[in-house]
Amino acid sequence: xxxxxxxxxxxxxxxxxxxxxxxxxxxxxxxxxxxxxxxxxxxxxxxxxxxxxxxxxxxxxxxxxxxxxxxxxxxxxxxxxxxxxxxxxxxxxxxxxxxxxxxxxxxxxxxxxxxxxxxxxxxxxxxxxxxxxxxxxxxxxxxxxxxxxxxxxxxxxxxxxxxxxxxxxxxxxxxxxxxxxxxxxxxxxxxxxxxxxxxxxxxxxxxxxxxxxxxxxxxxxxxxxxxxxxxxxxxxxxxxxxxxxxxxxxxxxxxxxxxxxxxxxxxxxxxxxxxxxxxxxxxxxxxxxxxxxxxxxxxxxxxxxxxxxxxxxxxxxxxxxxxxxxxxxxxxxxxxxxxxxxxxxxxxxxxxxx
Numbered sequence: 001x002x003x004x005x006x007x008x009x010x011x012x013x014x015x016x017x018x019x020x021x022x023x024x025x026x027x028x029x030x031x032x033x034x035x036x037x038x039x040x041x042x043x044x045x046x047x048x049x050x051x052x053x054x055x056x057x058x059x060x061x062x063x064x065x066x067x068x069x070x071x072x073x074x075x076x077x078x079x080x081x082x083x084x085x086x087x088x089x090x091x092x093x094x095x096x097x098x099x100x101x102x103x104x105x106x107x108x109x110x111x112x113x114x115x116x117x118x119x120x121x122x123x124x125x126x127x128x129x130x131x132x133x134x135x136x137x138x139x140x141x142x143x144x145x146x147x148x149x150x151x152x153x154x155x156x157x158x159x160x161x162x163x164x165x166x167x168x169x170x171x172x173x174x175x176x177x178x179x180x181x182x183x184x185x186x187x188x189x190x191x192x193x194x195x196x197x198x199x200x201x202x203x204x205x206x207x208x209x210x211x212x213x214x215x216x217x218x219x220x221x222x223x224x225x226x227x228x229x230x231x232x233x234x235x236x237x238x239x240x241x242x243x244x245x246x247x248x249x250x251x252x253x254x255x256x257x258x259x260x261x262x263x264x265x266x267x268x269x270x271x272x273x274x275x276x277x278x279x280x281x282x283x284x285x286x287x288x289x290x291x292x293x294x295x296x297x298x299x300x301x302x303x304x305x306x307x308x309x310x311x312x313x314x315x316x317x318x319x320x321x322x323x324x325x326x327x328x329x330x331x332x333x334x335x336x337x338x339x340x341x342x343x344x345x346x347x348x349x350x351x352x353x354x
Contacts, residue, residue, distance in 0.1 A: 007172065008033065008076040010091060012043065012065070013283060014052040014145040015108055016082035021149055022178060024062035031072040032065045040067050051282060056149045073098040078106060078172060080139075081124070084284035085111030088120055092127040101131035104165055108139045110193035111286040112293045119190040137165040138186055139173065140193035141244045142252035144259070148178060155179045157245040159189040181244060188240030191231040195294055196250040197261040197287030199223030201311050203254040204265020205321045215325075216254070219307065223250060226305040230294065233301045261287035268314060269321045291315055 005028050009016045012034035020032045034040050043049060043065050047058045066072050073079055073095060083091050088109055099105070105128060107120035118126065124136045141156035148154050158169035158180050170180040183189055199219055206215045227250065228241040240246055253259045264285050267277040278285060295312040298305040310324040319327065 005029065005078075005172070006031065006076045007078045007080060008072045009080045009082055010069070010072070010095065011082035011084075012039065012049065012052075013082060013084070014049070015143075016080070017049045017053050017056075017058065018145040018149045019080060019082065019108065019173075020063050021056070021058060022173070022175060024059050026172075026175060028062065028172070030063045031076060032063055033069060033072040034065065034067060037067050040065050053145060053149060056146070069094055070098050073103075076103065078104045078168070080106045080108055081120070082108045085109055085120065085286060085289065086114055086284060089113055089123050089127060092123055096128060099128050099132050101129075101135070103132065104135045104137060104168055105132060106137045106139055106169060107190075110140060110190075110197070111290055112194055114289055114293070117293050117297065119187065119194070121186050121190060134162050135165060136160060137162070137169050138189055139169060139180075140189050140249065141181075142248040144252060144256055146258055151177045153177050153179075155181055155244045155248070157181050157183050157189055157243060159183045159186045159245070161186060183240060183243065183245060185237045185240045187234065188231055188236030189245045191234060191236055192227055192241055192246040193249055194286070194290050195227045195230070195308075196223070196253050197285075198291045198294055198308050198311050199226075199250060200253040200259050200261035201265040201268070201287050201291070201315075202307055204259075204262035204267075205269045205311075205314070206265075206325065207262075208266045208269035209322055209325065211325070220251065220254060222307050223254070226303075226308055230297060230301060230303045230305065233303055234297075260285050264288070274315055274317070288315060 007023055007028055008031045009020050010033045012032050020030045024030045047060055105124050107124060109120045112119060113123050121136055121138050125133050137158060137160035139156055139158055143154055143156050158166050160166045161184060166182045170182060174180040202219050203216060206219060224247055228238060231241060232238055253261060260283055264277055291308060291312050294308050298308060306328055310328050313319040314321050314324050
């Protein structure tokens with residue numbers, strides 16, 4: 001791999017910073033963009049993202065930090081968009097004038113557009129020039145930024161409709177501790193990555209209210225069923241939800257203390273208001289908007305998603321967390337969630353083997 005390969009990372013949150021560190025340690029040239037000048041100066045001075053990734057050193061060699069979007073993008077082969085979903089479309093519109101057809105654009109954001117309900121790769125296709133639309137990819141999986149920054153072993157999934165893009169992502173991002181798997185089901189990878197945050201909120205609520213492993217198992221399996229039921233109806237492939245991008249990401253987010261969405265659930269169960277919690281958290285909690293969007297999509301596609309419904313009711317203040325769990329267990333959870341559509345599992349397993 002050429003050391004001249006240059007990557008732009010748009011967004012200096014925990015995940016963007018982690019990917020910048022990972023790539024620079026491979027000898028690649030990385031340009032990290034943040035909009036805030038004061039934050040940029042802090043990153044440069046301390047070589048540490050004290051706001052989002054404290055305690056992790058940002059190498060002084062190989063990473064340039066800038067607020068000049070054109071300067072960051074213009075000579076880069078790959079552009080990684082790592083901003084939260086509420087700001088994603090706006091940033092891509094700003095990127096558009098500097099987008100060339102020889103660049104690869106990668107979303108590492110898990111969520112939906114608040115207005116159009118599009119996934120992030122769909123937003124890229126809508127907002128970038130037509131000449132760039134074949135060069136779009138996604139990275140998603142059970143990837144807690146802090147663990148990867150510490151070089152703890154992990155896998156992720158690279159997805160695109162263009163095999164060349166998938167292979168390029170694997171070549172650029174794979175390391176001895178960060179394995180990149182390939183999957184062409186972009187829709188399934190993105191839906192799984194977004195929806196799992198709903199069930200992390202539910203897991204945080206259940207843990208804090210003192211429910212046990214049985215309850216967690218119900219949330220995990222019920223959550224997986226809701227994810228793939230909606231995903232398959234929207235055109236995704238079933239087997240994607242059995243991969244690290246599906247059940248792997250769901251499990252990690254529901255179990256880890258590093259999960260912002262689980263933390264939100266914990267705080268809700270302690271009686272704090274949603275506004276208070278979000279005000280005190282340093283980062284965007286994607287699960288809040290995702291829950292609303294999934295609730296709307298469940299009606300549009302006529303999919304019963306009882307856990308999603310109860311989390312939505314908690315977030316909108318229509319029910320207390322404890323009563324939401326009671327409602328879930330007394331209003332058809334078993335009949336609804338486990339009424340799994342007929343699936344030829346042998347056929348699906350054979351597809352995975354291929």
